[in-house]
Amino acid sequence: MRKPQVHWDDVEIGGELAGFDIEIKPRRVFLQISGSQDWYPVHHDPAFARKGGHEDIFMNTGFTQAALVRMITDWMGDGGFLRKLYFEMRRQQRPGDTMACRGKVTDRYRKDGEGWVEVDVWAENEREGVTSPGRAWVILPMRESS
Amino acid sequence: MAQRYDIEAVRQKYIGTEIARARGRYPVEYDAIRRHCHMVDDNNLLFLDPEYAGTTEHGAVLCPPSGWLALYFASLGPWPAVFEPLLPIVPTPGKRIVNMNQEVEWFRRVKVGDHLSVSRRVADIYQKAISIDPDAVWIVAEAIITNQRDETVCVIRNTLLTHRTPEEVTAAREATA
Numbered sequence: 257m258r259k260p261q262v263h264w265d266d267v268e269i270g271g272e273l274a275g276f277d278i279e280i281k282p283r284r285v286f287l288q289i290s291g292s293q294d295w296y297p298v299h300h301d302p303a304f305a306r307k308g309g310h311e312d313i314f315m316n317t318g319f320t321q322a323a324l325v326r327m328i329t330d331w332m333g334d335g336g337f338l339r340k341l342y343f344e345m346r347r348q349q350r351p352g353d354t355m356a357c358r359g360k361v362t363d364r365y366r367k368d369g370e371g372w373v374e375v376d377v378w379a380e381n382e383r384e385g386v387t388s389p390g391r392a393w394v395i396l397p398m399r400e401s402s
Numbered sequence: 403m404a405q406r407y408d409i410e411a412v413r414q415k416y417i418g419t420e421i422a423r424a425r426g427r428y429p430v431e432y433d434a435i436r437r438h439c440h441m442v443d444d445n446n447l448l449f450l451d452p453e454y455a456g457t458t459e460h461g462a463v464l465c466p467p468s469g470w471l472a473l474y475f476a477s478l479g480p481w482p483a484v485f486e487p488l489l490p491i492v493p494t495p496g497k498r499i500v501n502m503n504q505e506v507e508w509f510r511r512v513k514v515g516d517h518l519s520v521s522r523r524v525a526d527i528y529q530k531a532i533s534i535d536p537d538a539v540w541i542v543a544e545a546i547i548t549n550q551r552d553e554t555v556c557v558i559r560n561t562l563l564t565h566r567t568p569e570e571v572t573a574a575r576e577a578t579a
Binding site for chain 2: 288291293317323325326337340345
């Protein structure tokens with residue numbers, strides 16, 4: 257079933273995106289390798305990770321990006337266009353954590369005849385707080401009257 | 403005595419280095435997208451269901467706008483697992499790596515069947531200590547992804563931290579003592 261399309265005209269600054277939580281369990285670690293095809297051992301081999309100075313394995317950039325993109329694309333609908341995404345890998349999501357993805361609209365403006373929205377996006381967990389802060393620039397369809 | 407790492411010489415030699423354009427082994431395909439979505443429970447029909455996607459303004463399944471996935475289709479194939487292209491060409495004291503940030507600017511959507519290519523450039527190199535390695539080296543790399551019509555699809559800027567293991571740091575310290 258087609259999801260309702262959000263329009264630029266209807267977006268409110270301060271509005272929150274529908275986030276979601278993902279539990280980081282062994283199955284999720286395997287899904288991460290399959291889905292990102294990132295086989296660098298620091299993301300699945302605890303001994304390798306600890307030898308490198310980390311406390312444990314941690315989820316990779318592709319996984320984090322996919323989660324943030326899921327939240328943004330679910331919100332912006334089929335007609336939205338993710339124009340730019342910036343995010344940092346400041347802290348880690350490790351097995352046992354629950355990764356929460358969240359987002360909040362911070363700005364809304366017209367640029368070159370298009371409707372732009374800026375959204376603060378981030379991943380967090382209870383152990384570390386915000387682990388991956390970021391920002392998304394999204395172009396949304398405008399209503400014909402705008 | 404161990405040879406000292408000369409960051410200025412490395413910067414002069416490698417900043418601006420371009421890596422020749424490479425074409426992805428396969429076109430953008432359904433199943434790699436499905437696995438990518440599956441890892442984060444992304445059930446967006448626009449990325450998964452050809453029948454649904456065909457009814458939208460896009461007319462076909464889209465690749466999620468993930469720089470990681472675009473780079474995968476443009477460079478790494480699903481088999482054999484080739485990790486080397488992700489390793490920096492820049493010489494560094496340590497071989498351990500951690501991605502620190504990524505910026506992806508999108509110019510066009512990517513659809514199933516598109517064939518992507520990538521060209522890369524070393525944009526910056528600097529040294530900044532981290533808690534486990536005083537000589538950690540940071541590399542900023544830029545990847546330009548194009549499609550089969552030579553249109554730029556996205557530009558990815560990635561900051562990669564390279565560091566030594568604690569054992570290697572201790573060994574280097576003892577060697578220079």
